[in-house]
Amino acid sequence: xxxxxxxxxxxxxxxxxxxxxxxxxxxxxxxxxxxxxxxxxxxxxxxxxxxxxxxxxxxxxxxxxxxxxxxxxxxxxxxxxxxxxxxxxxxxxxxxxxxxxxxxxxxxxxxxxxxxxxxxxxxxxxxxxxxxxxxxxxxxxxxxxxxxxxxxxxxxxxxxxxxxxxxxxxxxxxxxxxxxxxxxxxxxxxxxxxxxxxxxxxxxxxxxxxxxxxxxxxxxxxxxxxxxxxxxxxxxxxxxxxxxxxxxxxxxxxxxxxxxxxxxxxxxxxxxxxxx
Amino acid sequence: xxxxxxxxxxxxxxxxxxxxxxxxxxxxxxxxxxxxxxxxxxxxxxxxxxxxxxxxxxxxxxxxxxxxxxxxxxxxxxxxxxxxxxxxxxxxxxxxxxxxxxxxxxxxxxxxxxxxxxxxxxxxxxxxxxxxxxxxxxxxxxxxxxxxxxxxxxxxxxxxxxxxxxxxxxxxxxxxxxxxxxxxxxxxxxxxxxxxxxxxxxxxxxxxxxxxxxxxxxxxxxxxxxxxxxxxxxxxxxxxxxxxxxxxxxxxxxxxxxxxxxxxxxxxxxxxxxxxxxxxxxxxxxxxxxxxxxxxxxxxxxxxxxxxxxxxxxxxxxxxxxxxxx
Ligand SMILES: Nc1ncnc2c1ncn2[C@@H]1O[C@H](COP(=O)(O)OP(=O)(O)O)[C@@H](O)[C@H]1O
Ligand SMILES: [Mg+2]
Numbered sequence: 001x002x003x004x005x006x007x008x009x010x011x012x013x014x015x016x017x018x019x020x021x022x023x024x025x026x027x028x029x030x031x032x033x034x035x036x037x038x039x040x041x042x043x044x045x046x047x048x049x050x051x052x053x054x055x056x057x058x059x060x061x062x063x064x065x066x067x068x069x070x071x072x073x074x075x076x077x078x079x080x081x082x083x084x085x086x087x088x089x090x091x092x093x094x095x096x097x098x099x100x101x102x103x104x105x106x107x108x109x110x111x112x113x114x115x116x117x118x119x120x121x122x123x124x125x126x127x128x129x130x131x132x133x134x135x136x137x138x139x140x141x142x143x144x145x146x147x148x149x150x151x152x153x154x155x156x157x158x159x160x161x162x163x164x165x166x167x168x169x170x171x172x173x174x175x176x177x178x179x180x181x182x183x184x185x186x187x188x189x190x191x192x193x194x195x196x197x198x199x200x201x202x203x204x205x206x207x208x209x210x211x212x213x214x215x216x217x218x219x220x221x222x223x224x225x226x227x228x229x230x231x232x233x234x235x236x237x238x239x240x241x242x243x244x245x246x247x248x249x250x251x252x253x254x255x256x257x258x259x260x261x262x263x264x265x266x267x268x269x270x271x272x273x274x275x276x
Numbered sequence: 277x278x279x280x281x282x283x284x285x286x287x288x289x290x291x292x293x294x295x296x297x298x299x300x301x302x303x304x305x306x307x308x309x310x311x312x313x314x315x316x317x318x319x320x321x322x323x324x325x326x327x328x329x330x331x332x333x334x335x336x337x338x339x340x341x342x343x344x345x346x347x348x349x350x351x352x353x354x355x356x357x358x359x360x361x362x363x364x365x366x367x368x369x370x371x372x373x374x375x376x377x378x379x380x381x382x383x384x385x386x387x388x389x390x391x392x393x394x395x396x397x398x399x400x401x402x403x404x405x406x407x408x409x410x411x412x413x414x415x416x417x418x419x420x421x422x423x424x425x426x427x428x429x430x431x432x433x434x435x436x437x438x439x440x441x442x443x444x445x446x447x448x449x450x451x452x453x454x455x456x457x458x459x460x461x462x463x464x465x466x467x468x469x470x471x472x473x474x475x476x477x478x479x480x481x482x483x484x485x486x487x488x489x490x491x492x493x494x495x496x497x498x499x500x501x502x503x504x505x506x507x508x509x510x511x512x513x514x515x516x517x518x519x520x521x522x523x524x525x526x527x528x529x530x531x532x533x534x535x536x537x538x539x540x541x542x543x544x545x546x547x548x549x550x551x552x553x554x555x556x557x558x559x560x561x562x563x564x565x566x567x568x569x570x571x572x573x574x575x576x577x578x579x580x581x582x583x584x585x586x587x588x589x590x591x592x593x594x595x596x597x598x599x600x601x602x
Pocket of ligand 1: 005033038057058059060061062063064065076245247
């Protein structure tokens with residue numbers, strides 16, 4: 001089906017880079033919101049220069065785990081994380097680690113496009129200014145916009161407000177903003193759910209393009225999307241046996257393998273649509 | 277109303293959808309007519325007030341001409357009238373109040389809208405700031421005379437002694453004066469500025485904050501680089517409104533500013549404003565002087581109007597930076 005695109009583009013970097021190098025080793029023991037146990041026991045190794053997809057029914061904790069990786073969840077009152085996430089030789093949940101620094105190294109793209117109400121240029125330059133970049137801003141902004149496949153559409157109106165773009169353009173602007181500082185890892189939480197099919201396709205192509213230089217983790221509720229873009233897929237489910245609604249990782253593996261031969265009955269049911 | 281028969285006619289689905297009745301339409305039309313009438317009535321009222329004031333002021337306008345605006349003496353015995361010191365005092369006191377009250381008002385708005393505080397304390401603090409708006413102006417005046425002035429006098433005189441070469445500190449504070457008046461005025465406009473700025477900050481969607489934090493901005497950077505620019509139009513409106521309020525404020529200023537028509541930069545010297553001039557001179561005004569005071573009132577009205585129009589214009593100009601949507 002889509003294996004041709006995947007193989008052509010995926011094959012190169014995967015064989016170039018050290019095979020299967022784990023950039024983020026995410027070991028969730030328990031994640032709480034207040035007293036509510038949202039996610040338990042999930043081990044998710046994230047491989048370098050690959051796209052890892054998180055799939056599963058809604059409410060199973062995909063976003064929760066994703067936002068734990070760059071410590072966005074620290075902004076939620078009552079959020080508690082038990083476990084370890086190793087990144088560049090450090091435990092991100094070590095007391096000495098500053099969440100702000102983590103977020104500068106692990107970028108994020110959100111479900112709803114959220115450009116700032118400032119010019120397109122300033123949107124992209126925002127991260128550069130935050131990191132006190134002393135270099136050629138114009139070049140960096142152009143490069144980020146090119147990589148986000150937005151440059152041709154906006155190069156004549158960089159001074160226009162970012163909010164004036166269409167939804168799909170806004171989302172690509174947000175991607176440009178996130179990659180302008182070249183963080184090694186990019187997290188995307190259902191980045192296409194607010195987009196039409198054409199914009200979705202553009203963003204998907206962009207993700208595949210980006211993995212040459214970045215490691216991507218995307219949450220998607222769309223099975224086809226997972227198959228089109230993700231090299232590896234993690235399937236989450238909700239455990240309602242113990243009274244709560246606790247999400248957990250059912251299984252994780254190469255996408256083609258997971259979809260062709262799911263190891264668990266639960267995965268098979270979900271993938272064949274017998275489960276919501 | 278709906279008989280069983282009409283129910284049946286409505287169709288097998290039992291749909292109860294129907295067009296608005298004649299009464300609904302009539303009510304709608306009457307309501308719209310009324311609101312329209314009231315809107316025009318307000319305009320008419322403003323027009324009438326301006327017309328009457330202008331009419332009363334006309335003889336004085338003809339006699340004194342433009343020299344009224346540039347003259348610096350006010351002497352009813354010699355029939356010499358000039359309001360330059362009052363125009364200056366009005367603008368100076370309001371600008372001072374705007375810079376102090378504006379700064380603290382916006383700071384409070386940030387503090388109250390960016391969850392620095394537990395919810396309960398925040399609600400109390402917010403109510404307290406709003407309460408400042410409920411204090412009558414004459415009470416502010418009394419507080420200023422008996423508490424504030426004695427309190428700031430040592431500091432003012434220290435500044436005069438040590439930095440007296442600066443025009444701002446060129447006189448000592450002996451009693452009422454520009455600085456205490458401006459301080460009280462800034463407290464009076466603070467609730468306005470704080471409330472409207474808070475609305476502007478509160479209207480920023482949560483995902484904008486998320487975006488900033490997601491890029492690794494600290495809270496301070498988020499506020500300074502994203503939230504304030506995003507809310508800048510609303511905050512600017514808040515400042516314009518506060519400024520307008522300061523220009524027209526009368527009672528507290530009449531009590532605190534010293535009512536002396538001097539043209540000075542000194543913060544500690546007594547001064548005067550248009551509103552205070554009007555309030556203090558009406559009781560003893562002769563027929564002719566009433567016209568003069570009306571002339572001054574027209575000037576005050578013009579200033580407030582110009583400030584508001586200029587504010588509106590700046591706001592609508594900045595509404596679409598580079599053709600942006602929102
Ligand atoms: N900020 C929050 N406060 C409390 N509970 C939350 C919060 N965010 C998510 N949850 C709960 O955690 C569970 C997992 O949510 P989420 O990670 O958003 O799921 P998904 O992204 O897979 O749909 C849900 O039951 C949800 O209600
Ligand atoms: Mg989600």
